[in-house]
Amino acid sequence: MLALVVGLLYLVAGRAVRSQDATGSRFVCNAIPPGAEPGCGYGPTGNRVQSSSPVEDELRNTIIQLRETILQQKETIVSQQGTIKELNSKLARCEAGSRRKEYGKNTMGDLPRDPSETIDQLGKTMQSLKGRLENLEQQSLRLPITNVSTAGVSALTPLPPELRELLRQRLGALETQLLRKVAELEEEKSQLYNETAAHRQRTESALNSLLERITELEKNNNAFKSPEDFKVSLSLRTNYLYGRIKKSLPEMYAFTVCMWLKSSASPGIGTPFSYGVPGQANEIVLIEWGNNPIELLVNDKVAQLPLSVSDGRWHHICITWTTRDGFWEAYQDGERLGTGDNLAPWHPIKPGGVIILGQEQDIVGGRFDATQAFVGELSQFNMWDRVLRPVDIMGLANCSAYMPGNVVPWIDANVEVFGGATKAALEICEDRAFDS
Template identity: 40%
Template sequence: MFTLRKLALISINAKSKALHISLYLASKFNIGLGGLDGVTGLTGHDPTVSRLICTPIPAGECNPKNFRQQSDDQSLYAGEDWGYLRTTAEELRQTVLQQKDQILSDQRTIRELTGKLSESEEGLRFGATKGSTTSLLGESGISDSPERLADHGHKSGADNPWRMEDLEGELERKLELLEKERKALRLETEKHKEKIDHGISKLQNRISGLENGMSQHLFPEGYRLSFPTRTNYMYAVMKHSVPKLRAFTVCLWLRSTDVGIGTPLSYAVPEQANEVVLMQGMHTPAELLVNDKVAQLPLNLSRGSWQHICVSWNHKGGAWQAYQGGKLRGEGHALATGHHVRPGGVLVLGQEQDSLGGGFDSSQAMVGELSQVGLWDRVLSSNQVASLSRCSKITQGSVFTWTENGVGVFGGATKEPGEPCISIHRVLYDSIG
């Protein structure tokens, strides 16, 4: 239908243009459209405005040059604009040529459209014979939207009135199949998830069993914590909770591998990040902080060797003592007098806390090893401290004892077998033997 309509429009356009040219000629040259009118010219001819000149010429005396000269002689057309007439005639000739080119172009277009129409009709007949359901729906899914399927059905409905119903049925079957596959996939995913959860649960139980039953035998000769590099993420945490303390003693073995000891121990509570801190900067003396109050400790700590350190504090008068190698190195008072160390905090080894359990600064981190850290809820005597430095058998820390399950390591800190007292005992045994 589209092709026939276009052919009709082209024909009407061509007739309109031809009529326009005829009217244009008639208006310019005052030529009638009815036919010849004797010797005077065409019907409607007015001799007073005639542009046609008839000159009798004897037979044999017709010379084309005379006609050319006569046509170029403007004196024969008195009162007429000869140049205008020649320009108008040239325009008309160009118009006729353009119309001819347009007609040829329209003819080519008609031939092309006719060929495409024939190809389309052949394709529709072939599709009606072979059926195009699979091409519309695809072999493994829906390749076109329902709107395109419906549009295709409308276009071919005249030749195949059964096609839309067939397509709808096939579409419903495909949707049902996809829904079944999705349900089966969901069930299979849930089964896999249950298996994975069950496996994780078994693994967690196994790990708990290993930690509770076998961990005591991982380091039969004790262990030490290793902080190999200066970072803001490598640390250890004491798992035992800290109660309210009116006094305390902290003892530990340390071996620093960098300038200063960093922060061997820090205890923070929600109200105060510096509740209890033992630290030494790279170019500052060692310090004991209680409730963010500071006391400088006269300790002489060297790199590369194991050293035993103990510090104690009492809320009465804020008295404090500092021991190195079992000997008293310094003491003082007025350190957080009357303060009670608050419970429920986090005790970190190897880092200084600027917030509860975090806010670490690598410049304050410990680089080296720690071992046999103990915390008591009282002030130990000088004899008890000396016995600890000699690795003698005494009661372990009442608040925190050095066990493998009591310390968790994070960020790359590790537990290594062996501790300083085992090495000391071996040296003493070898010297006696």
Template identity: 55%
Template sequence: MQHNTHGEMQTIKKAISWKLLILSYLFVEGSCQDFGGGQTQFICTSVPKDMDICAATLQNSMPGEDLKTTVMQLRETVLQQKETIMNQKETIRELTSKLTRCEGQSAPEPGPGGRRKETGTKNTMGDVSRGPSDTLAQLSQTLQSLKQRLENLEQFSRNNNSVQANSLKDLLQSKIDDLEKQVLSRVNSIEDDKPGLRNETEQRGRVESTLTSLHQRITDLEKGQKENRPLDKFQLTFPLRTNYMYAKVKKSLPEMYAFTVCMWLKSNASPGVGTPFSYAVPGQANELVLIEWGNNPMEILINDKVAKLPFIINDGKWHHICVTWTTRDGVWEAFQDGVMRGSGENLAPYHPIKPQGVLILGQEQDTLGGGFDATQAFVGDLANFHIWDRKLSIGEIYNLATCSSKAQIGNVFSWLESSIDIYGGASKWTFEACRQLN
């Protein structure tokens, strides 16, 4: 850049020198009143000292025109060089601005609208869509959840007089106390002019590492209770927005020309509860997705086609939701707590749900089985997830929502602990959704 600018400045200097030389040599001004048109003209030309100016002008009109053309060309060269320098200065300012932004490590803005994103950068340290206060609030909720689970384990320990459980309980209590101290220290740092924000990523990593370890220990302790409960009486908990907490269904879905998907959800996440489930197949990451992201309403995606659902569930209470769909005319229906809340058609009509895909709970897939984005992760609790390859009737869905003895289980996927694997600190523990209705 510096070398090019130096060369351009030399060209400008030469152009200016030539112009001054010509003007200094030809700076004799004359006028003639009648050159055929009766209009006044001013001509700069070189004439002998004793020659008549007008005669000299008539004799040398063509050389004067040539000189004028030369001067105009030089002037054009100067203007072009000036414009080039201005463009290069603008480029330098733009590059300087970009460098400043990079050094400031500013976070990218999320892409507008729905689940589609403009950036391929993935978050690896938790919730990138929230500020420190929101993250601390989530950590506090997680602590309360862990304490409740610890109390359940204490009760289990007393009932079974288990020395090993008591030992693990003491260890877990110590871990929770340490975690509370970290959260308190984080709060104090933020309140004191936020000096701790400089190391926010490092602090968040330590806290999430502790959480993951704590969840794993509690999960190990809860394994001792599995023999005493049915395999379908459990829930999945996703306490934080991350790109590594999820559950994976062990088998794929068959080809389906109709489906009903139902589940129990509880969340108070805002904005948007995230992605309760996503099903991706080779060549299509959005084969079947349920998502509520940002300030958008909850949506069902089939082969990348979208229908907006009239669900309102982020009030911290358990809700039963179902979505039915048939490939004929793409007709769909949406139910919340046993009541139809909306319906429509032309949602991916005559496109069967493809087989041989990957079904993920808690994350939205950008690639087959991966490409998770923390801003679209589900935050909350999920239970009794079932899929049928047909459209359930209104009565069948009502029985599911009211825990009727006539309620059925999914013939494509049914909610069993042996059917899923969990990763990244998502927890699985005893729960019965219908108990919430009593």
């Protein structure tokens, strides 16, 4: 810069000398006091001498322009240095923030930040810094250069290469830091998503295990207050709602079957239970269908029973039968309402069959008819291989005795339900007896 100023002075002085030589004039060099303008002439005594030479005016104007140019470039350099310091400060804050995050990672006191929000904020910061660099470059293109043409007009020059390179390096380093930070946040977001998915999977697994446990508890013997305190509900007259007793019957020469049931279906309550064996689907059947009374079938032989249970209340019924003369008895709510004989006399009950609750069997274990389906609730289905005494039957009906069947006891584990039939907790015996 100093060499350029000296050259300009030399050029202007040369022109002045040539002009004076042409006219025969001479110049006298005098010492200029400190702080005086170079364009002002001073005499030997230091007093200012007024000069109106056009060459001196041109020289003075040129020097003033050079001084202004130097001041402008100095201000520009100071401004750019401030920008560089600001970029360094931002980079230092980013690095400090990264170190603080590493120190605070995996601590219970740290509050999680939204990775997407942080990435967007860093992206906006990077775009802002790029814009500021572009503005600096555009401003540098408009800065005046230090050399002046012969006419004294300033030309334009780009930003000094060293400064531009320094700015690019700083911005490149900052961009690298930002990209690394974005990558770390993306990785953290991915890890957080994986941890969330794993936590959700563990939660669902725990819920499934709990559901399986609840289902298991509902199916085992502890599902109710006691194994026999449940009922089977058959709410629709269809050919697919039914229950099945897992246990079969041995060969028997007498039996007693007792149960609690409640139904308001009409016409007829349907088939509370049926027992079928190979070759005889109607080995034992209790049925009421159409306008017919309740009937007991043994080996497909029929006896009509004087029972009435379709009033929508709980009723306790018992049926006894013996092969001797085919004698039978019918009890309702502890009272014997009818007897008869000649019902499949001397016929033993065949073993190995299937007991179905709520449906009449046309083949063993199947081919149900919806018109003969039982609609209602039943419970305490027990079966003995002997004829119970009337006092025993009365004790079962009035809740003063508990006597499970020795052939088929009513327990939860011994009863399966299908097609939408359900098991539910049974009302206490006293409530059922009072209802009847």
